[in-house]
Amino acid sequence: MLTVLKQYPSGVNLLLASAFVLTLGRAITLPYLVLYLSSRYQLSIAAVGTTVGCALVAGSLLSLYGGYLTDRLKPYPLILGFTGCFVAAFIGMCVTSNLILFFLALVLFNFAYSVIDITAKAAFGRLLPSHEQSRVFSLRYTLINMAYAVGPFIGAALAGVNMSLPFVLSAALGAGFFWLYIRYGDRELGCAPAQTTPFSFAQVGKVLLNDRRLVCFTLGGILSAVVFGQFSAYLSQYLVVTSDPQRVYSVITTLLAVNACGVITLQYWVGKRIDAQHLTRWLMAGLVLFLAGLAGFSMAQSLTAWAFAMLLFTLGEIIVFPAEYMFIDRIAPASLRGMYFAAQNLSNLGGALGPIVCGLVLAVWPAPMMFYVLAGFLIVGGALYLLGGSLSETRR
Known part of the structure; x- marks a missing residue:
């Protein structure tokens, strides 16, 4: 991985670093957060x-405006400003004893994280040729998962102290x-090419809604x-209903x-092999692997069977995430790349709904009906991906 990173300009590596450090x-x-809120504010689980x-x-809905800002401002002040918001939000959550202020700080954190994420993805499209973007999106997603792999253990050790x-x-x-970023950030990287007639935020929203490819894909x-989006949460719910607490812990871990x-x-x-010419096929392959993983979960009895089903599910995840980013980058006008990525970011709503x-x-x-219902969501989602892909082909 280090060898690959050396091949990219410092601006790309700094944006990749943002993905790891902030995640x-x-x-x-x-x-x-669940333990903190329940102990400090005596809130029920609900x-x-x-x-x-x-x-x-x-945070996800506000990120739409963050995408609008990404298309109007240079990345340097945007990333600095919202990194400052990221820091302020965590300080606010730490020091406040007021639940409303804590909630507002939590919203600010999610908003800031989303805008930095959108800004970085839009900047990749300006810094790199299209054939390099699948590698960078895959590398970025790897770094994000590395952060999620070690972060909870660090948090557990610290929370045990205070x-x-x-x-x-x-x-x-x-x-x-x-x-x-103050020291090494790229101050020269420009914003998106300006429209001949600047659009307001509401006008940009109408443009997005009129792009049927984006609507289908979103x-x-x-x-x-x-x-x-939140597979660990619903699998925990399933196991709580069907197993004893000790088995829930062993399976989920x-x-x-x-x-x-x-x-x-x-x-x-895997990600570097995803090519822009066959994105719809790659997406369908990823969704089929998700379906195979769900089928495996529904039939799993042993820990080995659960692990094998998770491996199939993970392969689907590995394919779908970079393919989604590449599809959005391919259909987005240069002047609206930030807004298009912000619209794609609304998929987080699905994760919250799961x-x-x-x-x-x-x-x-x-x-077991839970897995059939989830499969239904995947099938309808896949049909919309196919429709969006076919519309993209007719537009080229």
């Missing part, structure tokens, strides 16, 4: 879920990247993300380990 800050703290879920949804320490370290990581992404190891070892190797849908299914129907 590490996120991964250190987010797994312990109230904690509502608080965290609403903050994630609000529940506020994960927030302190997350803020420190953000501050460290802020200093790094809806397909939201429906598909119901399945892969095994699945998370298989997923993290699979992504870290295979993401770059545990809710699965909880309702588990409450009403036999537990």
